[in-house]
Amino acid sequence: MAKLTLSLDGMVIREYPLTKERTTIGRKPHNDIVIDNLAISGEHAMIMTILNDSFLEDLGSTNGTLVNGQPIKKHFLQNNDVVELGKYKLKYATEATAAQASPADFEKTMVLRAPPASAKPEPRPEASRIGETTTSVGKAFGDTVVNPEMMQTHGPGLREAARQATAGPSAAPVAAPQPAAPALGTATSPVPMHHASPSQAPAPAPAPAPAAAPAPVVSPPMGSPQPLGTIQILSGPSAGKELPLSKPLTTLGKPGVQVAVIAKRPQGYFITHVEGATFPVVNGKQLDAQAHPLNDHDVIELAGVKMEFYLKPA
Amino acid sequence: MDLSKSIEMASATHTGMVRAHNEDSIGTDVNVGLAVLADGMGGYNAGEVASGIAVALISKEMRETVLRIPPYETDGENGEMMAARILRTVTAKANASIYQAANSQPQYAGMGTTLVVALLCDDRICVAHIGDSRLYRLRDGGLAQLTRDHSLLQEQIDSGMITKEMARRSQNKNLVTRAVGIEPEVEADVSTFEVKEGDMFLLCSDGLNDMVEDEDIHLTLTSLCSNLSLAATQLVQMANDNGGRDNISVILIRVKKPFPAERGWIGRLKAWFR
Numbered sequence: 001m002a003k004l005t006l007s008l009d010g011m012v013i014r015e016y017p018l019t020k021e022r023t024t025i026g027r028k029p030h031n032d033i034v035i036d037n038l039a040i041s042g043e044h045a046m047i048m049t050i051l052n053d054s055f056l057e058d059l060g061s062t063n064g065t066l067v068n069g070q071p072i073k074k075h076f077l078q079n080n081d082v083v084e085l086g087k088y089k090l091k092y093a094t095e096a097t098a099a100q101a102s103p104a105d106f107e108k109t110m111v112l113r114a115p116p117a118s119a120k121p122e123p124r125p126e127a128s129r130i131g132e133t134t135t136s137v138g139k140a141f142g143d144t145v146v147n148p149e150m151m152q153t154h155g156p157g158l159r160e161a162a163r164q165a166t167a168g169p170s171a172a173p174v175a176a177p178q179p180a181a182p183a184l185g186t187a188t189s190p191v192p193m194h195h196a197s198p199s200q201a202p203a204p205a206p207a208p209a210p211a212a213a214p215a216p217v218v219s220p221p222m223g224s225p226q227p228l229g230t231i232q233i234l235s236g237p238s239a240g241k242e243l244p245l246s247k248p249l250t251t252l253g254k255p256g257v258q259v260a261v262i263a264k265r266p267q268g269y270f271i272t273h274v275e276g277a278t279f280p281v282v283n284g285k286q287l288d289a290q291a292h293p294l295n296d297h298d299v300i301e302l303a304g305v306k307m308e309f310y311l312k313p314a
Numbered sequence: 315m316d317l318s319k320s321i322e323m324a325s326a327t328h329t330g331m332v333r334a335h336n337e338d339s340i341g342t343d344v345n346v347g348l349a350v351l352a353d354g355m356g357g358y359n360a361g362e363v364a365s366g367i368a369v370a371l372i373s374k375e376m377r378e379t380v381l382r383i384p385p386y387e388t389d390g391e392n393g394e395m396m397a398a399r400i401l402r403t404v405t406a407k408a409n410a411s412i413y414q415a416a417n418s419q420p421q422y423a424g425m426g427t428t429l430v431v432a433l434l435c436d437d438r439i440c441v442a443h444i445g446d447s448r449l450y451r452l453r454d455g456g457l458a459q460l461t462r463d464h465s466l467l468q469e470q471i472d473s474g475m476i477t478k479e480m481a482r483r484s485q486n487k488n489l490v491t492r493a494v495g496i497e498p499e500v501e502a503d504v505s506t507f508e509v510k511e512g513d514m515f516l517l518c519s520d521g522l523n524d525m526v527e528d529e530d531i532h533l534t535l536t537s538l539c540s541n542l543s544l545a546a547t548q549l550v551q552m553a554n555d556n557g558g559r560d561n562i563s564v565i566l567i568r569v570k571k572p573f574p575a576e577r578g579w580i581g582r583l584k585a586w587f588r
Contacts, residue, residue, distance in 0.1 A: 050470075050486065051466075051486050051489070052484075052486055053484055053485055053486050076476060076484075078483065094485070108488060109353065109428070109445075109488045109489075109490060109520070109560075110355065110490070111355070111426055111489075111491070111492075111493045111496050112466055112489040112490065112491050247533060248530050248533060249533055249534060249537045249538070249548070251537045251538075255540065259540060261537055261538060261544075263551075265555050266555050272544060274538060274540055275540040
């Protein structure tokens with residue numbers, strides 16, 4: 001669950017977990033987060049939370065709302081965003097520790113049963129569309145209220161249990177961010193969410209720990225400054241020309257005659273034969289169908305043209 | 315009718331870098347012009363079971379049905395191609411079969427799968443899908459997504475609540491609003507598209523399109539269109555290089571030449587002598 005930390009001049013005042021679909025912020029006492037300061041409007045801003053995502057909206061406040069120093073009207077909150085209202089700061093933090101502990105579990109596909117009305121792909125008039133989606137979003141929120149323990153009681157009674165558990169919250173009127181729409185009344189079926197991750201499954205043995213999986217690759221793919229691979233043509237009519245290998249894939253050769261591709265990967269550059277009867281030659285040695293790693297100053301022969309691969313320091 | 319002279323197919327499936335199991339299943343039949351891809355979900359190996367049932371059942375049923383009912387004929391009831399009706403029937407069967415297995419065996423409770431099935435016939439491609447597995451088409455250098463995900467994110471995008479750019483960073487990527495085997499009945503979205511010589515089609519599980527930008531998928535398909543199996547392994551490799559957080563499956567189809575249906579007895583005779 002995400003939370004907001006309210007602070008003033010670097011002093012932490014309070015933490016607010018984002019448990020509700022709609023969390024209001026303002027000076028007046030009926031708000032969920034009350035900031036009693038004249039720079040704050042009565043109803044200043046609102047945060048809508050749908051499962052793991054939160055959206056911040058300024059409610060037309062007098063002095064505005066900033067996120068990371070930029071004034072916003074609507075904003076999709078990201079981890080560690082700092083929301084500023086007057087001199088007050090609200091830091092948004094998702095429950096990163098839990099997510100990092102088991103990224104695999106968090107990304108397991110789950111079914112969120114939507115009513116047929118909102119699942120129909122037919123184009124609808126703009127006016128009713130907003131409302132309809134709001135309805136299904138309301139349901140989505142209702143689903144998360146399902147008691148996890150309830151979901152673990154498996155067997156034939158599972159769906160019924162889930163249904164009963166969700167019937168309450170999803171049937172309750174949902175505070176819609178937009179004016180209510182005609183579709184609200186049509187989509188009424190309760191929507192149980194069938195948790196399908198291993199941790200939710202009937203458990204004769206502990207679920208396979210994500211740690212058992214190969215080490216997760218955390219480093220961003222192309223983030224680190226990698227030396228830029230470059231091809232310099234050595235022979236033929238375009239001798240002397242340089243070709244920077246900045247794209248993930250660069251093809252070389254003559255289509256229909258002989259083509260090879262150089263792939264830029266986190267661990268370096270690799271050349272692979274694509275088409276043609278003859279395979280590319282690297283440093284005088286003919287390749288097979290496998291990808292071949294390229295080293296600085298390797299000489300490639302392809303479709304009768306010699307070229308050199310080298311690395312330009314980043 | 316044998317399509318192997320007109321179309322070419324290649325596929326690849328991989329567990330990825332994080333998961334312990336591959337819960338995706340794929341099946342292709344180039345003679346029939348059929349490609350099936352399913353991304354299973356459910357505890358232990360239940361996801362594999364669900365996607366496995368879907369692919370096996372649909373492949374078998376489709377092969378048998380297209381022999382009895384010509385898929386290129388027009389459906390008298392709604393004017394669609396018969397292929398559309400056949401796809402609806404077999405996906406309904408797969409749904410019933412998985413639902414029944416899930417409800418009769420406690421270890422499979424709650425299992426389900428996404429599904430995308432494509433059948434090529436008579437210069438057209440008919441596609442049925444449920445969930446967030448996709449069909450893309452590369453035509454004249456442009457990549458287009460032909461299916462629309464049944465997912466919470468897609469609904470949010472459609473309502474204008476978030477942009478596609480925001481969707482890439484969303485934490486709700488994994489929520490589908492429709493799946494095979496979860497409810498007693500499920501409706502597949504079925505559409506038919508004309509096929510042109512040189513078209514390329516990509517069926518994929520979300521393990522590909524969540525990890526690899528459309529732009530890089532596009533680049534791979536255009537660069538490696540002359541070597542389909544290399545293109546398929548390259549796509550999987552890119553997803554893994556970017557983290558490989560989920561299972562990755564791809565099926566590629568390339569249209570080498572037109573494949574009009576052999577109508578009437580002369581046509582069938584000609585096809586028979588080919």
